[in-house]
Amino acid sequence: MKLRLPFAPLVALRFLREGRMQTLLILAGTTGGVAVIVFLTQLITQLQAQIVDRVLGTQPHVVIRPLEEANRRAFDDPASAVVIEPRAQRLRSVDQWESIARLAAAMPGVTAVSPTVTGPAFAVRGQANKSVALMGIDAERYRRIVRMEEYMVAGRFAVDGTRAVIGSELAKDLGIRLEDKLRVALPNGRDELLQVGGIFDIGNKDLNRRWVFVTLPLGQSLLDLPGGVSNLDLTVADIFDAQAIAERLQGATGLTVDSWMQTNAQLLAALRNQTVSNNLIRSFVILIVALGIASVLVVSVVQKQKEIGILRAMGASRAMILQVFLIQGALVGAVGSILGSLLAFGLLNMFSAIYRNADGSPLFAAELEPRFIVLAALVATGVGLASALIPARRAAKMDPVQAIRS
Amino acid sequence: MSDAVIELAGLTKAYNVGTPVEAEVLHGIDLSLAQGEFAALIGPSGSGKSTLLNIIGLLERPTGGRLSIGGRDTAELSEAEITALRGRSIGFVFQFHHLLPAFSALENVMMPAIIARGAPDDEAEATALQLLDAVGLKAHAHKKPAELSGGQQQRVAIARALALRPRLILADEPTGNLDTHTADDIFALLREFNRQTDCACLIVTHDPRLAARCDRTIRLVDGRIAADC
Numbered sequence: 001m002k003l004r005l006p007f008a009p010l011v012a013l014r015f016l017r018e019g020r021m022q023t024l025l026i027l028a029g030t031t032g033g034v035a036v037i038v039f040l041t042q043l044i045t046q047l048q049a050q051i052v053d054r055v056l057g058t059q060p061h062v063v064i065r066p067l068e069e070a071n072r073r074a075f076d077d078p079a080s081a082v083v084i085e086p087r088a089q090r091l092r093s094v095d096q097w098e099s100i101a102r103l104a105a106a107m108p109g110v111t112a113v114s115p116t117v118t119g120p121a122f123a124v125r126g127q128a129n130k131s132v133a134l135m136g137i138d139a140e141r142y143r144r145i146v147r148m149e150e151y152m153v154a155g156r157f158a159v160d161g162t163r164a165v166i167g168s169e170l171a172k173d174l175g176i177r178l179e180d181k182l183r184v185a186l187p188n189g190r191d192e193l194l195q196v197g198g199i200f201d202i203g204n205k206d207l208n209r210r211w212v213f214v215t216l217p218l219g220q221s222l223l224d225l226p227g228g229v230s231n232l233d234l235t236v237a238d239i240f241d242a243q244a245i246a247e248r249l250q251g252a253t254g255l256t257v258d259s260w261m262q263t264n265a266q267l268l269a270a271l272r273n274q275t276v277s278n279n280l281i282r283s284f285v286i287l288i289v290a291l292g293i294a295s296v297l298v299v300s301v302v303q304k305q306k307e308i309g310i311l312r313a314m315g316a317s318r319a320m321i322l323q324v325f326l327i328q329g330a331l332v333g334a335v336g337s338i339l340g341s342l343l344a345f346g347l348l349n350m351f352s353a354i355y356r357n358a359d360g361s362p363l364f365a366a367e368l369e370p371r372f373i374v375l376a377a378l379v380a381t382g383v384g385l386a387s388a389l390i391p392a393r394r395a396a397k398m399d400p401v402q403a404i405r406s
Numbered sequence: 407m408s409d410a411v412i413e414l415a416g417l418t419k420a421y422n423v424g425t426p427v428e429a430e431v432l433h434g435i436d437l438s439l440a441q442g443e444f445a446a447l448i449g450p451s452g453s454g455k456s457t458l459l460n461i462i463g464l465l466e467r468p469t470g471g472r473l474s475i476g477g478r479d480t481a482e483l484s485e486a487e488i489t490a491l492r493g494r495s496i497g498f499v500f501q502f503h504h505l506l507p508a509f510s511a512l513e514n515v516m517m518p519a520i521i522a523r524g525a526p527d528d529e530a531e532a533t534a535l536q537l538l539d540a541v542g543l544k545a546h547a548h549k550k551p552a553e554l555s556g557g558q559q560q561r562v563a564i565a566r567a568l569a570l571r572p573r574l575i576l577a578d579e580p581t582g583n584l585d586t587h588t589a590d591d592i593f594a595l596l597r598e599f600n601r602q603t604d605c606a607c608l609i610v611t612h613d614p615r616l617a618a619r620c621d622r623t624i625r626l627v628d629g630r631i632a633a634d635c
Contacts, residue, residue: 004525004526004527005525005526006524006525007520007521007524007525010520010525010526014506014508014509015508017508018507018508306504307506307507307508309504310504310505310506311506311517311521312465312489313463313465313492313498314492314493314498314517314518314521314566315489315490315492315493315494315518315521315522316489316493316521317486317489317490318485318489320521400465401460401465401466404465404500404504
């Protein structure tokens with residue numbers, strides 16, 4: 001059984017095959033355009049995801065804190081001149097934190113809640129002392145906020161009794177190795193001898209120097225906050241839902257609730273600007289490809305005048321002629337998108353081999369998400385179809401007599 | 407006349423109607439062609455032969471008068487119906503063969519059937535092969551038009567015109583650019599098909615020798631029929 005194409009695709013294919021050079025050029029243009037779009041999209045998506053991942057690797061998506069304390073006017077007499085001094089914020093617990101934690105955990109989109117008590121302290125060893133942030137946590141729960149186990153360079157991320165986890169910079173500064181002792185002293189006069197059970201390297205020197213993890217009860221007693229926590233850290237399923245969830249929580253609890261999107265507003269703005277410029281580039285490339293397809297097809301319609309006239313004389317309707325040229329546009333788009341995706345894959349491979357991180361790992365993975373290929377195919381075919389519209393209508397309108405005579 | 411394939415009554419054609427350069431090229435043509443008739447349409451250049459042929463072939467619409475094909479008044483038909491009627495009942499043979507260069511001889515002959523039925527099928531291929539055999543080109547069925555001689559191309563064009571067994575064949579100087587010997591062959595071929603299928607043929611020609619071999623000669627001068635015998 002022979003493969004027999006219907007009229008319109010059959011003639012469209014033959015016309016494309018007949019105009020070899022033109023078809024090749026238009027196909028090369030479309031391929032290049034699709035490759036640029038797919039490559040850029042894949043690259044930027046990956047790099048943005050990496051940046052967000054890196055930023056969120058060391059911070060919770062949402063943080064719940066107590067409201068700041070503020071001084072109020074004792075009496076409302078507007079005639080009295082009053083200077084209200086801002087108040088110093090002391091370390092306070094989140095009121096009713098256990099019920100608030102349950103409320104947060106029950107909120108759709110929230111995947112983890114971890115109570116933390118944190119305050120300033122000094123790490124002291126011999127004559128040396130360093131200012132650190134004491135973090136009282138429940139290791140199991142905290143792990144679901146920051147994937148600490150991925151950052152461990154020695155020992156495990158577990159706190160228990162007086163066993164603590166510190167960063168690699170602090171360990172280096174104080175000459176501490178695993179299982180060594182370390183004293184923490186607090187401004188309130190309390191102190192405690194800790195045993196280092198784990199050392200992490202989170203990829204940020206400042207945090208490596210400052211974070212000292214201890215158990216929640218130890219943190220509470222050292223910071224004079226028995227039974228209390230200074231903040232609740234949350235992880236959400238979709239990081240870009242964080243702001244909405246934070247707002248809902250704020251409404252429900254009346255506490256201060258910040259999402260990573262607020263704390264990293266500048267980063268987010270930068271990412272957004274990058275997306276805008278990427279969209280701009282993509283739009284222009286699409287426009288140029290569309291103009292290319294349209295101009296080649298316009299020329300092709302003029303060249304094929306006689307053939308169009310003959311087909312019309314043999315009973316082909318205007319609609320059939322219209323289809324012939326629309327299909328040509330769509331075919332160029334579809335084939336161009338396949339070739340373009342392949343080219344983009346090649347480019348990704350090449351550039352991931354060239355551009356590497358400081359540690360020698362590739363800056364981005366040489367992989368192409370199938371959804372981008374599908375999207376590119378749809379867009380390119382649609383653009384091909386759309387840009388064929390004007391030439392195709394011109395072909396369909398052609399007077400067969402004029403066409404045959406010319 | 408009940409068996410008239412085409413019937414023209416008071417048919418006129420003007421170009422640029424309503425503008426200062428309006429020009430009427432056909433002034434009231436009365437003409438009918440019966441089934442199986444083999445007629446020549448002759449006349450000097452500019453007499454309106456091609457225009458008349460195009461109107462009969464439904465490629466152009468008349469300005470006035472009546473044109474019936476197979477008893478149907480074409481004035482009532484929509485654009486789509488006209489196109490369908492043209493494809494089904496009229497076969498064209500042009501002066502310069504007008505084959506589609508991108509398709510083989512066989513595919514060119516199949517094309518009217520492909521258009522009429524939407525896609526190629528076995529029947530169209532069988533008919534096309536038969537027709538190519540009849541015009542003596544079965545061996546060249548898979549060649550492209552460019553690989554054929556002028557006479558061969560015109561034979562393919564005739565085979566194509568016959569593909570859907572039309573009731574009417576319109577030929578515009580089918581032998582115009584061929585040598586005498588080849589022209590005779592092509593003419594003989596048309597005549598043979600005319601006898602076999604009983605289709606009406608209207609052939610525009612400049613060649614008085616060929617016109618003399620037709621059943622009927624219609625002479626057009628300045629957009630009017632000057633002689634019909």
